[in-house]
Amino acid sequence: MKTKFYNHQGEHLILYFAGWGMPPDAVNHLILPENHDLLICYDYQDLNLDFDFSAYRHIRLVAWSMGVWAAERALQGIRLKSATAVNGTGLPCDDNFGIPCAVFKGTLENLTENTRSKFERRICGDKASFEDYQQFPARPFDEIHQELTALFAMIGQDRRTDLIRWTNALFGSGDKIFIPANQHRYWTPRCTVQETDGGHYLFSRFTHWSALWNH
Numbered sequence: 251m252k253t254k255f256y257n258h259q260g261e262h263l264i265l266y267f268a269g270w271g272m273p274p275d276a277v278n279h280l281i282l283p284e285n286h287d288l289l290i291c292y293d294y295q296d297l298n299l300d301f302d303f304s305a306y307r308h309i310r311l312v313a314w315s316m317g318v319w320a321a322e323r324a325l326q327g328i329r330l331k332s333a334t335a336v337n338g339t340g341l342p343c344d345d346n347f348g349i350p351c352a353v354f355k356g357t358l359e360n361l362t363e364n365t366r367s368k369f370e371r372r373i374c375g376d377k378a379s380f381e382d383y384q385q386f387p388a389r390p391f392d393e394i395h396q397e398l399t400a401l402f403a404m405i406g407q408d409r410r411t412d413l414i415r416w417t418n419a420l421f422g423s424g425d426k427i428f429i430p431a432n433q434h435r436y437w438t439p440r441c442t443v444q445e446t447d448g449g450h451y452l453f454s455r456f457t458h459w460s461a462l463w464n465h
């Protein structure tokens with residue numbers, strides 16, 4: 251995977267796992283708490299994360315969409331102060347607990363620049379959010395195609411769940427990617443669940459990182 255590190259000489263770390271194909275800049279507007287660094291993880295063509303966590307007193311995880319599945323595999327053995335799942339589950343390709351398998355497979359098989367734009371429209375939910383989202387520098391099409399190909403293969407082979415302990419799950423009632431009912435079904439036995447107004451790209455509704463675990 252790729253990473254972007256924002257070093258503020260902080261005592262604590264926020265660890266953010268992006269969704270498939272998503273630009274790392276999609277969370278740039280969120281205000282960091284005092285004394286925190288930020289590590290952004292994205293592009294899951296592989297799940298290798300080479301980072302020294304030993305200097306940090308507290309580590310908080312925020313994982314979006316496909317980042318939930320990726321974080322579970324990359325962070326085994328890392329002690330987390332909190333772990334927030336945003337519009338994603340540990341079974342991302344699943345008719346009852348994630349994205350219906352036929353939809354997931356169809357997204358990959360029919361992926362073009364045009365269908366990518368339609369997908370981004372769907373994750374934003376409304377025109378204003380989509381216009382804001384389009385301001386972020388887009389990742390190269392070939393890269394996100396390779397990422398989804400790799401994810402589809404890895405997810406098909408690895409259906410393990412609960413590899414880390416999640417403290418809360420947050421999802422939008424208008425999410426058109428991960429069906430809200432499936433998210434509810436997956437998370438309710440596992441952790442605190444909060445449903446809020448919004449689509450799949452929920453971060454536009456927030457101004458501070460801390461709101462993602464303090465609610």
